[in-house]
Amino acid sequence: MSIVNLNGITKKFGGETALNNISVSINEGEIFTVLGKNGAGKTTLIKIICTLLLPDSGNGTVLGYDLLKESEKIRANVSLVAPTVDVGVDPTLTVEENLLFWAVVYGLDDAEAKRRVKETLEILGLYNVRNRWAMEISAGMRQKLGIGRAILVRHPLLLLDEPTVKLDVESKFSLRKFIRDIRKEFRTTILLTTHYFDEAEELSDRVMILEKGNMLATDSIENLRRRISATEKIEIRAKASPEKADKIISHFAEFRAVYENGVFRFTVPIFSDAMNEILHKFVNENIEISEVASSSPTLEETFLTLTGRAK
Amino acid sequence: MRNFIVQLRSVIAFAKREYVIWTSYKVNIVTWILDVFINSALFFMLSLLMGKHANIAPYGNNYVSFVVLGLSAYYISYTNLGDPYDRVARIYWNGTMDLYLLSPLSLVTPVIGIMYRSVLDDYPRVLLAFLFGTLFFGAAFRFMQPFTILLIVILLGISTFGIGMISASSFFLLNLKVGTEPVKFIFQDIIIALAAGYFYPISVLPYSLQLVSSVLPHTYALDALRRLMIPGGNPNIPVLPIQKIWHVSPIFSDLVILLAMSVVFLFLGFYLYALGIERARRNGTLTRWQ
Secondary structure, eight states: OEEEEEEEEEEEETTEEEEEEEEEEEETTOEEEEEOOTTSSHHHHHHHHTTSSOOSEEEEEETTEETTTOHHHHHTTEEEEOSSTTTTOOTTSBHHHHHHHHHHHTTOOHHHHHHHHHHHHHHHTOGGGTTSBGGGSOHHHHHHHHHHHHHSSOOSEEEEESTTTTOOHHHHHHHHHHHHHHHHHHOOEEEEEESOHHHHHHHOSEEEEEETTEEEEEEOHHHHHHHHOSEEEEEEEEEOOHHHHHHHHHHTGGGTOEEETTEEEEEEETTSSHHHHHHHHHHHTTOEEEEEEEEOOOHHHHHHHHTTOOO | OHHHHHHHHHHHHHHHHHHHHHHTOHHHHHHHHHHHHHHHHHHHHHHHHHHTTOOOTTBOSOHHHHHHHHHHHHHHHHHHHHHHHHHHHHHHHTTHHHHHHTSSOOSSHHHHHHTHHHHHHHHHHHHHHHHHHHHHSOOOOOOSSHHHHHHHHHHHHHHHHHHHHHHHHHHHHSOOOSSOOHHHIIIIIIIIHHHSOSSSOGGGSOHHHHHHHTTOHHHHHHHHHHHHHSTTBOSSSOOSHHHHHSOSOHHHHHHHHHHHHHHHHHHHHHHHHHHHHHHHHHHTOSOSOO
């Protein structure tokens, strides 16, 4: 089922085109990442999806509601985490008071609010600091608190606009785990924007690459890699007699096998079973392997190629 | 019905939150009481000086009481008229505007909710002004028709809040994010400062300014409250321009005009605010987050 469905969305600010004819469909339970450098149009796209911004042209649906005609229903059913660390966090309230306030704003009754707040504090690892003022906790904890506000209600769509920006490595790691967990537990559809390639690679089911408001590609990371390179290189360091090495080379001639200085090199179709096949052959021939390495294009290389910036 | 309950519970949650924040600054409360006392005392001492020469008929004969009511109207209207713009600006700049919009709250619920900080800060000043005026400066009051008095205070609150919402709408409608807000400036800093009659009867103003004062809800609220609450006040002698051409009881005409102003200003305020939000959604100025 499609949770977000956009058709031909265009938005201009003055003479600048922020989004140009964007059409995309995001499926239920998917982590969908919009990847682009600053000014690519990522935030504009999120704002349009949550109806805080009207497109100049195009249409679509979000959660089955019409993007242009049912904006209030959409706004009441999506959760947003904006990149500013402490948005929605009042520094002079305790961690728990902050969440209790938002629970009421989101329409939870008292008993449900208390239950959800406790549960959220535990999930986020903030339960032990629940009675501390928000101004006393770290920026990472405040960011988690901001996310806690967004997941108090189990909205089916969670919009995360660069959620790990300004976080230290440890907080980034725990937040990414948390994002995976809530998708798994609540089947929440997550739309994430980021300019961190490792984050996109780690979390995403599919990625949209935006460049100056234009959608360059939307696909799974594997398929995006396939687009820029049909092959990957495999290197196997192993001790083999000249006869056995020749046998391997001739057996895998189609993979352009070579053997030099104790290293076998193969060029195989990307994301194929070739690696398994090759290793299996080595085992059968009793060739001792000391190291295996493969190199396929990284997401960053893919991005640079697709945006025309690869050197 | 459930939606109404969500709005109501949210307004109460805002009130609780603002109270917790307000009372978390203990020193602030002490300085606040001192501030109200000094401010009130200043006006009361001036009124003691001028009161001997002041002709405030038909509003009784106690000029300090006259000033207490003027100060009270000032505190209420200053909050209701002046603060919506500031509060909308606050939630815009701290980024929570987006979050309130992405919730089941109506457009105006957060504005009403966030206004509690001002209400906590300014409304008790009315009680303190009454208390200080009565205990230390000789003010005296009567409470004829308490229901009418309450109704007038409520209508003054609603109508000035309506003007406040018109002012707040300019934040988005005119995209005025910083600087002087024109509606507030015109009403509060020009018309009200000159013609609201906080400290003198409207009748002392030139006739042209009396006509200007006719657009203010304060004029009618103060006229009725002073007639009803100051000992010796006369409910029947016409003072305001409208009362001289509309031959009904002055208090009745005050009530009708206040009611009409409440409906018109509040409706206009909400309508323009919603229009401003819609315009901001279109031109991309609704949220600070970029």
